[in-house]
Amino acid sequence: MKRSILQTDEHSCFLCERNGNGDPLEKHHAFGASNRWKSEEDGLFVYLCGCRCHRDGPFSAHQNADTARYLHEIAQEAWEREYGSREGFLARYGKNYLTAP
Numbered sequence: 001m002k003r004s005i006l007q008t009d010e011h012s013c014f015l016c017e018r019n020g021n022g023d024p025l026e027k028h029h030a031f032g033a034s035n036r037w038k039s040e041e042d043g044l045f046v047y048l049c050g051c052r053c054h055r056d057g058p059f060s061a062h063q064n065a066d067t068a069r070y071l072h073e074i075a076q077e078a079w080e081r082e083y084g085s086r087e088g089f090l091a092r093y094g095k096n097y098l099t100a101p
């Protein structure tokens with residue numbers, strides 16, 4: 001199975017480092033919808049506490065715009081480091097998530 005390029009420890013939450021006891025970890029893809037399979041292929045996913053940090057909590061990836069933005073930014077940075085260029089990222093994902101300098 002493809003490994004994450006964002007997270008080396010897949011047994012603790014990427015955001016809060018809890019180990020999933022009582023709130024099992026779930027896989028979150030940095031880019032969803034039509035880019036979800038590319039996130040899977042490219043290793044742009046992290047493991048998060050299913051309820052607290054992934055789906056339901058006030059700071060969770062699917063409820064909180066700042067958390068989602070943070071994950072988009074680190075995913076784009078990691079992609080560019082791992083696979084090449086800004087142009088390559090734009091061609092593949094269709095959007096620049098890093099604010100211009």
Ligand SMILES: [Zn+2]
Nearest residue numbers: 027028029061
């Ligand atoms: Zn998710």
Ligand SMILES: [Zn+2]
Nearest residue numbers: 013016049053
């Ligand atoms: Zn967590």
